[in-house]
Amino acid sequence: MQNHRIAVIAGDGIGPEVTPAARAVLDTVGTRHGIAFRYDEFDWSCKRYLTEGAMMPERGLEMIRQHDAILLGAVGDPGVPDHVSLWGLLIPIRRGFRQYVNLRPIKVFDGVESPLRHAAPGSVDLVVVRENVEGEYSEIGGRLGRGQAEEMAVQEAVFTRQGVTRVVDYAFDLAAQRRSRLTSATKSNGIVHTMPFWDELVAERAAAHQGVVWDSEHIDALCAKVVLEPSRFDVIVASNLFGDILSDLAAAVAGGIGIAPCANLNPQRDFPSMFEPIHGSAPDIAGRGVANPLGAVWTAAMLLDHLGHGEAAAEVEDAIAAVLAGTPVRTPDLGGTAGTEEFTKAVLAALSR
Incomplete structure (x- = not known):
């Protein structure tokens, strides 16, 4: 059994809604391939900024430096200027961990x-x-x-x-x-x-x-x-x-952009790399349960590949392709009526076959 420790920053808006989908996919494919994930959750977000005056603690980078990877949901809230949220969390992680x-x-x-x-x-x-x-x-x-x-x-x-x-x-x-x-x-x-x-x-x-x-x-x-x-x-x-x-x-x-993934990589692996869907926090649909988890799921595949599990990563991408090509399940941004949970279940079902 291979074990990986993942820092999870769900963040703002739809971040906490799509991050569980990525985790569920990681756990499902991990079980089949003998990979176990331990998740450490961090509440770093605009909500934290509004209550504590900082997106993350002063020692934030030290708290996640020893993790194998970072899984990020989304960052941004209408109540916090974008340059404050970006420069308070994402950019310090990218630069501090040389994710060039x-x-x-x-x-x-x-x-x-x-x-x-x-x-x-x-x-x-x-x-x-x-x-x-x-x-x-x-x-x-x-x-x-x-x-x-x-x-x-x-x-x-x-x-x-x-x-x-x-x-x-x-x-x-x-x-x-x-x-x-x-x-x-x-x-x-x-x-x-x-x-x-x-x-x-x-x-x-x-x-x-x-x-x-x-x-x-x-x-x-x-x-x-x-x-x-x-x-x-x-x-x-x-x-x-x-x-x-x-x-x-x-x-x-x-x-x-709801389907697109992103990896912030430190190719030398001196520091953890960070994986995030690119769709942003989408505050206009947050809390409605209709966010597209596809970007977060594809991001999970990139995380697997970076950690050396190429076969497992390919299975996740194949499951995404199977749902899109073989079922009518779609979230509203793709012209359907499915919610986040329904789409996630369809991917998990495809992954289990």
Whole structure:
């Protein structure tokens, strides 16, 4: 029996509703494969911020440093500014644990209708590799003259040779394991310093990955091409901001952000990695029991794969595909009437067969 200790941060909104689905899937597939999970729950959230003035304790990172992985539900509440909740929880974990790869797989499943008539099931299967700890989301900057006519705000982007090189190498290695095609997102025609630097490093690292065919696309044209030709892409590597925007766009192409998973990876495994669906806290439907747990379940598959249980991870993905292709069970965001619990039970049934 293999044992794993998982830190669970259910968070806000629909997070506490979809996280149990991921846990149920982990326990079910784990039983068959001789894997046991111990869950330590942490109440870190906007609710905690409103009562205690902080999203997590001052020693929060130390409390979860020894866990094998972190399972996150969602973060965000209308009563707390987004920059407060993000910089109070997610970003400290990502940066403190050097989770410099944000991995977001996208595919059109049989049984899920893409808003694009030409995005047929099986034709769209790509991965966005987003740089996750620097780039445009830096802490360098500030505000001057608040409330005055000359008020100004300065935000500095930070791109380092180490930061760009390591995420680009990861993306090239991933492409070599898939269909050996990589696209780099840039904007070097308008952003005159950081993006040419990014381009130079991508070209430099490409020389060490000659089995991968690669190209570079300006982010505005790339967004259009992901909509017009989504089947063309395999692995897309992008900076923090560009990858964030692009992965949500690609998830919408695949049928909706409710189905999309995400992994925040420390590839060297010096620290725990964090796994989360990308749909956010969705406060408009929180508490109604209709949230789509598919993103959280697919996230659980990514967690399994990262922990070395590739066969178990594949079984979870197969169960998702079986429910979507072979049953009418759908949550409202996918055009159905099923609730979170009903959809979860359908996945568990498929997983048990």
